[in-house]
Amino acid sequence: MFQLASKNLASSNILIVDDDEISSTLIAAILSEVCQCFTVSNALDALDFCENNLPDLMVVDVNMPGMDGLTLCKKIKQSKATEDVPVIFITSNTGENSQNDCWQAGCSDFVPKPVIAQTLIHRVKNQLLSKLRLDAIMKMTFHDSLTGLYNRNYITQEYPILARQLNRDQQPLGLIIFDVDNFKQYNDTYGHLQGDICLARVADAMRKFGRRARDALVRFGGEEFIALLPNTSLTDTTRLANQIIQAVFNLNIPHTTSSLGRVTLSAGAVSVQNFDQYVLDEVIEQADINLYDAKLEGKNQVVAS
Numbered sequence: 001m002f003q004l005a006s007k008n009l010a011s012s013n014i015l016i017v018d019d020d021e022i023s024s025t026l027i028a029a030i031l032s033e034v035c036q037c038f039t040v041s042n043a044l045d046a047l048d049f050c051e052n053n054l055p056d057l058m059v060v061d062v063n064m065p066g067m068d069g070l071t072l073c074k075k076i077k078q079s080k081a082t083e084d085v086p087v088i089f090i091t092s093n094t095g096e097n098s099q100n101d102c103w104q105a106g107c108s109d110f111v112p113k114p115v116i117a118q119t120l121i122h123r124v125k126n127q128l129l130s131k132l133r134l135d136a137i138m139k140m141t142f143h144d145s146l147t148g149l150y151n152r153n154y155i156t157q158e159y160p161i162l163a164r165q166l167n168r169d170q171q172p173l174g175l176i177i178f179d180v181d182n183f184k185q186y187n188d189t190y191g192h193l194q195g196d197i198c199l200a201r202v203a204d205a206m207r208k209f210g211r212r213a214r215d216a217l218v219r220f221g222g223e224e225f226i227a228l229l230p231n232t233s234l235t236d237t238t239r240l241a242n243q244i245i246q247a248v249f250n251l252n253i254p255h256t257t258s259s260l261g262r263v264t265l266s267a268g269a270v271s272v273q274n275f276d277q278y279v280l281d282e283v284i285e286q287a288d289i290n291l292y293d294a295k296l297e298g299k300n301q302v303v304a305s
């Protein structure tokens with residue numbers, strides 16, 4: 001996905017996982033004064049929930065039929081998509097061994113049964129606030145403040161992990177580098193502030209196209225963007241590049257000093273498979289050569305190889 005949202009405490013989502021309906025209703029009633037609560041009655045439904053709607057925190061009953069809370073917590077911590085979601089256990093076993101099992105499973109905290117409302121509220125609040133602060137730091141570190149897209153730090157960190165994974169799975173990586181055409185003239189004509197607004201609008205149009213969870217759109221430099229597309233062939237990468245170019249063309253942002261009369265993009269696309277041979281700079285360099293050809297051939301188009 002091409003975007004990450006920011007939240008406050010009241011708009012945070014927590015997922016309560018408990019097979020006892022009375023207990024989960026009670027916990028939801030207590031916590032609804034802090035944040036938004038969702039409930040499921042078993043671990044498999046919790047994992048399903050996380051696939052579609054990542055919670056900011058989970059409150060999990062330890063003893064449940066089928067997959068128990070400890071196993072669920074371990075699975076949450078093993079998955080890259082969910083590893084940062086704090087888990088608070090609700091447990092009636094507070095002996096030393098049971099407490100140790102909770103920590104070993106990867107929980108952030110636990111609350112003994114019977115639940116004391118104020119204790120639960122404060123523990124959830126503490127964990128949620130830490131999570132929101134972490135999210136904010138991650139956002140600043142890995143996102144561009146003008147467009148909200150990922151920044152260069154993100155691609156530098158993500159690429160080696162992605163390359164290793166794709167290499168293992170024998171899957172290709174599509175990469176497109178986009179550049180706004182005649183942007184120096186745009187700034188010269190409309191001013192730098194209007195230039196910034198233009199870049200934000202272009203980014204908004206582009207971000208609608210990242211459909212898969214690991215697709216990433218990066219503001220790589222001033223008026224340059226990179227789309228990182230795991231498991232994507234050259235045909236599909238080229239198709240996406242064309243769709244994004246068309247979407248920006250359709251914005252119809254006036255650019256009187258450009259030959260097309262509006263703001264347009266050029267792009268260079270590649271799809272690479274054998275990652276042993278490539279480091280990120282080399283893949284980008286290849287896409288950049290194609291971008292250069294797209295500019296030479298008249299702009300507002302993609303060249304792919």
Ligand SMILES: Nc1nc2c(ncn2[C@@H]2O[C@H](COP(=O)(O)OP(=O)(O)OP(=O)(O)O)[C@@H](O)[C@H]2O)c(=O)[nH]1
Binds near residue numbers: 195
């Ligand atoms: N407003 C604004 N302008 C920026 C930003 N980052 C880079 N630019 C400008 O983008 C322009 C890029 O110009 P060039 O690299 O010459 O390219 P171009 O004019 O787009 O020409 P072609 O690439 O051939 O289409 C420069 O004038 C930069 O100052 C930004 O964050 N905001």
